[in-house]
Amino acid sequence: MENTLFDCNCMYGKWNENTGISFINDNGLKVYMYKYGISDVLVYHSIAKYNCVITGNSLLVKELGKIEGIHICWTLLPSSMEGFTDIFTIKRAFAANQVRAVRLFPKLHEYLFKRWIVDDMLGMLNEINMPVILDFNNRLWHEQPDWDDIYSVCSGFPKIPFILTRCSIASDKYLYSILSKLPNIYVETSFYQVNRGIEKLVKQFSAKRLLFGTGAPVFNPGCPITMLELADISSEDKTRIRRLNMEELIKGVKCIV
C-alpha cells in the first residue's frame, strides 16, 4: 500500500476540451487508477468547476459517494454558501457527504482571493481543519496567481492546510518564501517540473510539504508520477508524498465520522 499513490488532484465528469478524455463513471475512474498505480483519488466534479457548484457537488456524491479509494472534494464559492449559515450546518453536511477536502477556483469563478471576500467561508473551514485546494486555473508556466493575496489569506487561517495546485518552474521565488513563512502551505506536484525540484523542496522544507497530484484527466499523469518515482529522495519521503501526507490531512479534519 505504501507504494501506491493518492492522487489529490483529479476531476470527475464530462469535459470536452483538448483530447476530451473524461471520467464519466466510477469504472472509468477505477481503470485509470489501476493503470497508474493509484489506489486513492480525491475528486471534484467538472460541473462544479465549469457550471454550478451546488449541482456538481451533489452529482459527485450521488455518483461516487462511498466507493472505496474515491474521496469527495467539494467545490465552494463565496456566493453559494447560503445553506451553510453556521459551522454546525457545514459540519453536518460535510460529514453526511463524506467531504474530505474543499476546492476553490477564484480566477475561473471570477472573484478576488481577498480576506474580506473569503473570510466567512474560510473561517468555518478553519474550525474543522478542512484542507483547501487552491486552483487559480493557470495553464502556462509563467502565469502566476496573486501571491500577495495567497499570503494574506492563508496566514489568516492557520488551521487550514492550503494546497497550491499548478505551481510551475516560475513559482519558486514565491513558493520558497511562503513555505518558510506559513506552515499550513502544501505544494501539489502535477505541474511542478522544476528540474529535480522535488529533491530541492524536500531538502529545504521536508517531504511533509508536498502532495502528489496529477491534474487528470486534463493533464498527463505519467509526468508527475515519473518525476516523483525517480526523484533522488528516500523511500520514506516518497511514501509521504505519494499518499501519507494526504491521508494525514484527511485524518485531521474534525467533522469526519
Add this chain to the structure above:
Amino acid sequence: MYDTLARKISSFEIFDAHGHYGSDNRVHIPYYSAEDMIQTMNLAGVKKLFISSLIGISNNAYLGNTMVGDAIAKYPDRLIGMASIDPHKPSQIEKELKRCFGVLGMKMIKLHPSFSECPMVSRGYQSVYEFANERGIPILNHSWEDIHIVERILNKYPNVVLIQAHSGGSWNGRSKNDFIDAAKEYPNFFVDTSYTIAYFGAFEKLVDYIGADKIIFGSDCPYMDLTYQLGKILFADISIKDKTKILSGNIRKIIEENSPI
C-alpha cells in the same frame, strides 16, 4: 511503481535531444553544473544529452559555446554540444560555427529566434542555414514564426534537418498546429517532445497523426525536469517500437548521417 519505471527505462536507450547548459533568472534551476546534469541523466536513465548554452542562445554565443565545449570535453560520452550563434552579427557566424564544429566537436545547432529577437529570415540566420546545408548539420529551432517561413527554409535548404522545439507549442491533441502538419509533409522536418503543458492523451494523438518517425525526445532540461518530460513517453499507449524510435532511434539516425555519436 518505481520498479515498473526502472524496468521501462532500462529497456530503452534514451537520448535527450533538447537540453541546455546553465541557468536562467526567470525560473528556478537548482541543478545546472556539468556534474549536476550527469546526475540528472543518471536518475532518468538517459545515455546522452544534447546541450546548448542558455547564455549562448540569448546573449553571448562565444562565451556560451566555450562553456558547452568545456562540458562536452569533460563528459564526451554523455554530453553532445549544440552551437549557438548571434544572428545580429552575421559576419562572425561562419567563424564561430567553424570553431564549434571543427574545434569544440559539436554535432548540432540550436537557434532561438525568440530569445534573440531576430526573425528567421534575417541575414544572420541565412548564413547558418547555408553552413548547415553544406555539411548536413541538423538544427534545433525554437521559433513560432509563420509556417510559410519555415517551409521556405526547408525547400531552399534540403540538406538541413530542422527540428521544431516544443512541437511549436504544447499541443493539446485537438487544435490545428501548423508545425505538426509540416512535420507530416516535409521529410526534413521533425518535432520534439518538450512541452511545458502535457495534455492527457495528446502525445498518443501526435504519434498517431504524424508517426513516430517524425518525433524526437527532448526535455528542455534543466529548464524543466527531465524525468517529468520522459513520463509522457514511458507511459504512452504506443508500441515499444515507436518508443524506441522517439527515445533515441530518430535522433541517432539524423546525427549519424553526418558523424557517429
